[in-house]
Amino acid sequence: xxxxxxxxxxxxxxxxxxxxxxxxxxxxxxxxxxxxxxxxxxxxxxxxxxxxxxxxxxxxxxxxxxxxxxxxxxxxxxxxxxxxx
Numbered sequence: 001x002x003x004x005x006x007x008x009x010x011x012x013x014x015x016x017x018x019x020x021x022x023x024x025x026x027x028x029x030x031x032x033x034x035x036x037x038x039x040x041x042x043x044x045x046x047x048x049x050x051x052x053x054x055x056x057x058x059x060x061x062x063x064x065x066x067x068x069x070x071x072x073x074x075x076x077x078x079x080x081x082x083x084x085x
Contacts, residue, residue, distance in 0.1 A: 029069065037061035 005013065041057035042050070050058065 033062060033065040037065070 037058055041054050041061055043054065044051065
């Protein structure tokens with residue numbers, strides 16, 4: 001079926017698929033760290049508010065996850081640039 005598309009349409013479809021895959025990976029990461037941080041930080045029965053320690057733990061957990069993710073992205077970009085150069 002894709003053989004019937006012109007090059008511009010093929011490129012547009014490839015770009016769309018890449019964007020959708022990136023969106024799916026992002027959502028998967030959000031679900032992963034939500035589950036991980038919830039299991040680590042929420043020790044009691046949830047109510048209308050988190051306790052101070054739960055709130056602090058959740059904040060720290062999410063920030064560490066984001067720090068680690070940004071670090072990994074930078075390292076991958078550096079490696080890719082080194083291969084190109």
